[in-house]
Amino acid sequence: MIWIFLSSGLFLGWSLGANDAANIFGTAIGTKMLRFRTAAIFGSIFVILGAVISGSGAAHTLGKLGDINAVGGAFTVALAAGATVSxxxxxGLPVSTTQAIVGSIVGWDLFTGSQIDTVSLTKIVSTWVFSPLLAGIFAFILFNILKFYLKRVRIHLLQIDNFTRIGLLLIGIFGAYSLGANNIANVMGVFMGSNPFKGLSLGFFYLNDIQVLFMVGGFAIALGIFTYSYKVITTVGRELHKLSPLAALVVVLAESLVLFIFASQSLERFLVSMGIPPLPLVPVSSSQAVVGAIVGIGIARGGGRAINFKKLYKIVIGWFLTPLSSGILSFFLLFFMQNVFQVSTYRPIKYAITEYAYREVPTTLSQAIEPIKGEVFANAREFKEKLSELGIKKEGTGYLLFLARIDSIYIDSMIAKRELDQKWFGKKRIEAVKKLHGRMFVHKWQVVEELSKISDEWKFRSSDRRYRVYNRELKKMYDTIFHVFLIQNIREKFKISPE
Structure with missing residues (x-):
């Protein structure tokens, strides 16, 4: 059954491999410098490696946009995105898988009454403009450097040919890795909240549950590369070939760099260590990065005369049309799945100012929320509307949403031993979890509070940029704890009927 629900994500991955591989290897194959089989093998291997090793960065941001907590909802959201792309x-309109999946997730948020993370949404939307712009800047700089070098160094045409051939292969490998790292979020990101897989030990390597999920998605992308990308690659290859092999090489490198920097946690750590503000880790459109790079080449060659403004206009229209169409389709498909097929597309998340939550409320807010103490709200939207009626400002609303969210959690040491992998969590963290055996918690923040008291290993560090990656990794561990010990998940996993 789980593979049926995953099928929409796998289809999205297959489509991504079939279409976006052209942006990476189109030039090499179109110019006959690389055989399709060679490109497909290298592309498949490195797209999977990119997804598994570096995919969690961009996926983390996408996951915050919508906490899709039911596999039926994840299936529907991915289906809406895939249908919109197709x-x-x-x-014949320019389309971005990233924009389609973002629109679908927002559609899910609206359908379920969930809170939309406007910070994450702003980060993602801003990259729709920034990523092609950055690709254009990279292409402009790289093209001029290459042109300057070739003018001053006398290289035989055969040497240039060999250089281009090797360069296209190496840059293609880098591009495939970057594509997997950045775009696996579009393929499998929506399934993170209802991930059916467990961690997998491969001798010297250990893949956590999210990495296993991404590996499955990576195989779907690889299948798309092998089975259907040849026609697209040859078509795009001929189009890019008009640039000349060297110019096209620059385009592919610029695109790959953009995909990489918006996905690499290692680069983020390096920038933070240097005191440089890092770019957000978000999925970006490889196709639009290519267009941005081509524009950069056009400017480097002869200014605006070489730019296809008609195509740019279509892309801008796509920025609005793709997420809007996907969001609307997602909303109606969710309604259809929930009410016609009786498929659970979300687990209702209720909100209440419980006795526990009320103790944590600042004195500046406690009097204002006194009238709703103990009242249960069906979703975030209803709770926010009530807070607005009570005159609670935006800053206070965000904090109260955090405090009031109800997630019934039960800690069991046997489940901890069975489900939590020591290689990832570490012995101290797991022992701390076991010490909470038999405890039930109403709110997630209570679990964080108790574990932090037991072990420093469970404490978040300051919000300083230096600890951003550490805190993000710790949050992933907490998310796994919440998923494993959520009472509803325990009942479903162990077939326990609610009393």
Whole structure:
């Protein structure tokens, strides 16, 4: 059954491999410098490696946009995104998988009454403009450097040919890795909240549950590369070939760099260590990065005369049309799945100012929320509306949403021993969890509070940029704890009927 629900994500991955591989290897194959089989093998291997090793960075941001907590909802959201991509591609309109999945997630948020993380949404949307712009800047700089070098160094045409051939292969490998690292979030990110997989030990290597999920998605992308990308690659290759092999090489490198920097946690750590503000780790459109890079080449060659403004106009229209179409389709498909097929597309998350939550409320807010103490709200939207009626400002609303969210959690030491992998969590963290055996918690923050008291290993560090990566990794561990010990998940996993 789980593979049926995963099928929409796998289809999205297959589509990504079939279409976006052209942006990486189109030039090499179109110019006959690389055989399709060679490109497909290298592309498949490195797209999977990129997804598994570096995929969690961009996926983390996408996951915050919508906490899709039911596999039926994840299936529907991915289906809406895939259908939108297919429909718009058939109409000949420029389409981005990233924009489609973002629209679908927002549609899920609206359907379920969930809180939309506007900070994450702003980060993602801003990259729709920034990523092609950055690709254009990279292409402009790289093209001029290459042109300057070739003018001053006398290289035989055969040497240039060999250089280009090797360069296209190496940059293609880098591009495949970057594509997997950045775009696996589009393929499997929506399934993170309802991930059916467990961690997997491979001798010297250990893959946590999210990495296993991404590996499955990576195989779907690889399958798309092998089975259907040849036609797209040859078509795009001929189009890019008009640039000349060297110019096209620059385009692919610029695109790959953009995908990489928006996915690499290692680069983020390096920038933070240097005191440089890092770029957000978000999924970006490889196709639009390519267009941005081509524009950069056009400017480097002869200014605006070489730019296809008609195509740019279509892309801008796509920025609005793709997420809007996907969001609307997602909303109606969710309604259809929930009410016609009786498939659970979300687990209702209730909110209440419980006795526990009320103790944590600042004195500046406690009097204002006194009238709703103990009242249960069906979702975040209803709770926010009530807070607005009570005159609670935006800052206070965010904090109260955090405090009031109800997630019934039960800690069991046997489940901890069975489900929590020591290689990832570490012995001290797991022992701390076991010490909470038999305890039930109403709110997630209570678990964080108790574990932090037991072990420093469970404490978040300051919000300083230096600890951003550490805190993000710790949050992933907490998310796993919440998923494993959520009472509803325990009942479903062990077939326990609610009393």
């Amino acid at each position: 429909w718009m591609a058939k109409l």
